[in-house]
Structures are given as C-alpha cells and as structure tokens.
Amino acid sequence: MPAVANFDPNSKLDLPRNVADYPPNVWGDFFLQYASESMELDQNIAAEIDSLKNEVRNMLATNNEKPFDKVKFVDSICRLGVGYHFEHEIDQVLQLIHKTYVVNGEIILEDNLHSLAVLFRVLRQRGLYVSPDVFKKFKDEQGNFSERNITDVEGMLSLFEASHMMIHGEEILEEALAFTSAHLKSISTQLNPSLAAQVKHSLTQALRKNLPRLEARRYISIYEQNTSHNVILLRLAKLDFNMLQSLHQMEFGNICKWSKELGITKKLPFARDKIVECCFWSMSVYFEPQYSQARKMMSKVIAHLSFIDDTYDSYGIIDELELFTKAVERWDISCLDDLPNYMKILYKSLLNVYDEIEQETKKEGRIYTLNYFVKDFKKIVQAYMTEARWLDKNYVPAIDEYMSISKITSGYPVLSTTSYIGMGDIATEDIFNWVTTMPKIVNGAALVCRLNDEIVSNEFEQKRGHVCSFLECYMTQYDTNREAAIQECQKGVENAWKDMNEDCLTQTKVPLPLLTSVLNLARFIEVYYKDKDNYTHSEGLMKTHIKALLVDPVPY
C-alpha cells in the first residue's frame, strides 16, 4: 500500500524543483588509477619500517631518561603520526609517570612552563586527569599570568595547546587561553619565520582540534628542522606516512571505481558529486591500516547521507519526502514501488550498502551492530523530514526544538555509531548501547558540527530556500541581531569541546580509539567548516589537504 494515499510517485517529476547551485566535482577520475585488489608493498621498505619500529619500541622501554624527556619523546611519536604502533608501550610509560609524579591530581615535578604544559597535555590526551593548578606558579601577585612568560615563546605555545584540554569550571585554563592567544598574536611578527609559522598555525588550528594525519604531515617537517631530532623516529615517521598513503590511495581508488560503476551521481544530478571528499571524511575518522574495511563502509554511508541530505534539502518535494521517510522507516526492498524513480535509485543503493555491511559484520559475528545502525539511520531521516516540513510551512521553531532535531541532522550521531561497526571487538554491545544514547561526546561532536556549519553556510543556503537555521531561530526568539546569534553559536562550540574533553577523562570504560573517532568527526568540522563549507566548496583548502595526504609523498 502506498504510504501517502492517492499519490502517484512519478506524477510530479516535471515540477520546478529547488536545486542548489553546487560547484562541480573537483577530482574527476583522478583516483581511479590507484584502484587495485591488493597493495604492492616494497619489501625492503617494509623490513626497514619493522626494524625502525623495534628500535623506537626499545627506546620507549628504557628507564634511564628523565620523565619530561620521556613525555616529550612520546609527544613527538604521537604528533608524527606513528603512535598507533606503540599504543601499549605509550600507555605503560604514561601510566607509570602518572602514578609516580601525579598525586591527587597534582603534578609534583618541577620544571619550566614548556615542559609542564607538554606533560599536562600529553597525560590528559591519554585520558589521565591532572589538575591545571600546576600553572598557578606562572601567575603574579595579582593573580594574572605573569608578563615575564611572554618572551618564552615555546612555553607560551605549549600552554596555549594545553589550554585546549579544558573541561568545565577550569578558570585558569580559560585565562591561559586568553593570555597566550593575545600575546602570541602580537609577538608573531617578531619571530623567526619558522617559529612564526608554527605560532600562526597553532592560532588557527590548535592541536586538540586538528586532524591527526594533517598534524603528522606538518609536524614531520617541523621535527626535521629541530636540530635535536631523533633520526630513527623521523625516518620511521616518513616511511610510515608514505606506506599509509599508498594504502589510502588504493582505498580511494576502489571507492571511486565502485561509485563510477554504480553511476549514481549521474542518475542523481541534483546532488553533490563528492565521493573523494566522502572518502577523506572517513579517513579523517581513522587512518590506521586495521580500519581499512571500516573506512570503506563509512565512505559509502557518508556518500548516501550526502545524497539523502540533498534530496531533503533541495530537490525532493514534500509528498515524495514523506514516501521516502516511510520507506526508510520500513527498511524493506518491497517499498521500492511506492517511490518516484529517482528515489528508487537512491533507496535501492542504500539497501545495497546495508547488505554489504551485513555480509562483513556476519563474517565477524557482529551482525547485532546493524540494529543500532538502522535505528540511527531512521532517526536521521525522520529528522530530515521534520526539517522539510518546517521549510514547507515556513515554520521557525524555538531554539530547543530546533536543536533537538538539527543535532540529529548534523549526521554525527549516526556516523558515530557507523564508525564503531568496523572497529572490531573493542566496540561491544554495551558500547553500542552507550553511543546510541547521545553521550556527552557525541552530543558535543553534533553541536560542533551543527553550530559551525550554521555560521559558515547560512548565507549560501538561505539563497536557495533552506530550512531556517540556528541563527534565524535565535534572532527570532531573542529579537536580536546576527552578530549576537553567531556569538551564541561560538559559545556553544566552546562548551561542546569542554563536554567532549570531559567525556574523554571520565568515560574510562570506553577504549580510547572509540572516543578518538568521535573526536575526529568534530575535528573534521573544525578544519573544514572554519571559514566556509569546504565539503561543498572543496576546490580550495580541502583539495590542498587531500593532495598533501593522498597524492604527494613525504620526501625522504
């Protein structure tokens, strides 16, 4: 039975539709050259990587170093992007340091601002609590951060990065952030070019909010310029980066081949043609080799969410959208007959992706994960429908009502769940129960996504008639202007990061890689929705980054 009585699904195909003026595809068939069944690994390089890994592992295991040197070594390993080889060793080192030198949360070691700030950040990144009171000694009698710190650029930079680990109620880190931001900005013109570039980069993209692969690519050159760098670690970082790049190239190639064979972007010409950017989104969530299959699934899910988003946001007509929503609620191929032709293509393709994920999860004995996925997928489509009805009726909801729906349509709740499907046994059924109830970290990532997106996309979207945004709802509810609404958005993003940081310290039962994938979803937004929507308009920053991570190897 059709879901909407007396509605012929194909009767409105000639109607003028709301079509967005999306920019064309940026990459064409470029990545098809890398499509392959298996990756050819240079055996000499593979052997060298193994031997370098052993050497670094031995360095991590020696106990004759000062704790600060050890922590800085761990920090370099992580920033260079090779921490994933030494998870166990890094855990041991940091647990021991935390046990020995942190008493009731207080760091009992003495050193300069740089060392203490690195120690503070590295321990917190690992989910180990340390009190920010360690920075009190850098204040003057009036209780302000002392002006004497200003000339210590390394210390200021490290304090700036450390302050981004803040949770709610940490006044001293708020002050540290304001103090370091202001002074680093004003001093940056007086520094040598290399240090000035580092300062400028941190001020626009703090480490906590940056994507690990981007950081690795950048930090390899910075570390190399540091005269006291560890040559073994540097060589490992370079070879490993390039080896992973080859793996990612092959994955991108295979997904592009799948997309081309499917021909769906040609069949849905109203939708954004962004398969490479979808692969990049999933690679940003996890880059490690063991998540190759997970990335494949996730790229396909993101691609379909993008098509569906464009269907609800622009092309679809309200009656058709009701039909599609019903079909997703029923999740059954027999619904196909109820849909107009273009939606048949989309619906069938979505169920095919689901079948593929089913095959994979069956092999691993993790088929139960799909119930959680489908439940979340239904939720996002229902929320898209709510937004479409709002637009249809020109309805401007109250802020709370708006946020309860738009957090779901950010896509981040369903993507958090999707990201766990391919993460193996660490993502247990308890974890799925947790992640699908909007814990603080998922709620935070959804807020970061929604609020940043609203700040940068509003004008482009409103031009073509888009559901009202946070900005409109806020301005209407509080009878205020756009600037005040944007400020509220920015405040919301800051609070969301505090929530996420808090969950990273308190959710001790959730393994770090699972928290990290949600953090990485938020980081993707911090990088690509900063000045504009770089997903839709991907010819600038996103293209440059994809080239740096996927096309150009690191010279060695």
Ligand SMILES: CC(C)=CCC/C(C)=C/COP(=O)(O)OP(=O)(O)O
């Ligand atoms: C994270 C997800 C779901 C990825 C899929 C692609 C997508 C919908 C991107 C956001 O587009 P947008 O900026 O147009 O979003 P919205 O329509 O929600 O404003």
